[in-house]
Amino acid sequence: MALEDAKNEVDTAITRKGLRGYAFENAFGGAASFLRRTYTKDLAGVDLAVTGVPFDQAVSHRSGTRFGPRAIREASSLMPYDPPPGWGTDPLEELSVVDYGDVAFDYANVAEFPETLTAHIRGILAAGAGSVVLGGDHFITFPILKAYAEKFGPISLIHFDAHSDLWPDDNPLRIDHGTMFYKAVKGGYADPTTSVQIGIRTTTEDYLGVNVITAREAHEWGVATVVEKVKGIVGNRPTYLTFDIDALDPAYAPGTGTPVWGGLSSWQAAAMLRDLAGINLVGGDVVEVSPPYDTTGATAIAGAHVAYELICLYHWAKTKR
Template sequence: MTLEMNPHGPLPGDNAFRRESLKGTQWEPTYAGALSFMRRKYTRDLTGVDIAVTGIPFDQATSHRPGTRLGPEGIRKASAENAWGPFWPWNFDPFDTLAVTDYGDCFFDWGRKENFPQRLEDHAAEILASGAEMIALGGDHYITYPLLRAHARKHGPLSLVHFDAHRDVEPDDGGRIDHGTMFNYAVKEGLIDPRASVQIGIRTVFTGERTYGFRIVYADEVHDSSPAAVADIIRQVVGGNKAYLTFDIDCLDPSAAPGTGTPIPGGLTYHQAASIIRRLMGIHFIAMDVVEVSPPYDHAEITSLAAASLVMEYLCLKAAARGARAAPFSE
């Protein structure tokens, strides 16, 4: 595609700031310009917005390698590669159906870690109060806990659809800001219904962990099953509940996602994970996050690109639920 052949009209560039419509895609060079998520408009005005994407640059709950505070920046940068039109294999542009903006990042005092959970919960509440849904770019996995608190306050107890190498229910003495223990709190506070929740791709075990009633689909079960079969398990467990999708990038094998804090061999390929998500039509998802992307440990941006693409899979799923369909090929 050349500038003269661009089918989308004039090329103003910097669409993150200059676009006028919240819908549609305006092509611009992938290697230049302001880097919002998928070149969506940067704005805190949520009028008419269906979904707001926001970054949570927090990595002070990590137990191994840091760097996920740079995750939102890395994901936004990698997303530019796909910000030009229909997304394969859906073969439609979800932004023709959904009004999506980039809300910028959640800001907090890094020297006051103890205040971070409430700050993030308030940040999420600002978005939800507008009627918009949200997608969060992490950040380490602890961020899901304050986000669940904000969403459960609006929607009630949620089903958790959790892709990860770890279950994040390690026992602790309470109150810790830790990316491996927080789903204990989410269960005990009634934020999620564990018997209507599912954890996919798990391949670690910690002494003292409880099942809490979660349906656990270990990595070997995923490898031995088709994506359709795994999706059927998820649908059966969630049923008609409202659901929150959280995707820890270390659910993917380190060969597909090396840029993460606690890589565990034996994980899913991108194709497996995306193929499962594509088959989750009918589940009432109210939010998504993708977490644990650590660009300092990445190679050629492949982890950030996988994370950005997983968000696009989710957006296509949401758009398809509103009637978006693949455009037929012309002869």
């Protein structure tokens, strides 16, 4: 869409002709799809589907992340005007990226939710697209990984978080945002030896062979060393990146359910994501944005930026595959 034409458009998430291009309408008006991408349930010709999962029934402390996808979308309205700085690529012009809306589920039938989400992601992958998911609490990554493992085999996982989420849980009926990676490893969905967690600053007795870079190590080593180690661990294997917003210190992301001091700064996270260019990213998510505790909107803004970086990483990987 040409700039002059776009300036005369409103609600480009609905009126855009084609699936590519930027949006130049007022940030404070219009349909708030992610980055003003076209809202559609048609995956024909789509490279990447952004989809929301407004689920928070697995939290152990503060709820509210069911409102995360909506807040992240709204925050992204500030961003779809120019190519992302520093990447040297133009994913919104070169990829067909859509907002696929939110997964539909029965909030009162929690036991049914995991398979509902797996089927939702399975449908995106079957259409030949990748997914970037807006959460929602962190449990949602488990049913997503199940769909990815069905397609790619045991996936390599890059996991930004304050918590390992590897606490033991052998009850298949429990739905918990602190045990799902234990189940992902035990179930064969994630390969622990080629997976890595970054920013961890809580105690776990057994990491099940997953590589761990603590928050202190990240601070003391610096971005370049962290990225070098991560790339060495995942190699060129199909990789899924999950970003719990509480990987950031509460000073940068207060709007989350289980904040822990001593976390990454915004600039560290941004630099790490940028420098991970070259990994074989097949999908990702950003989770645990809780608007009720996000009084300034800073956490949703951070979540929107993380999601945009995931799009850039996916674009880079797709052009190199």
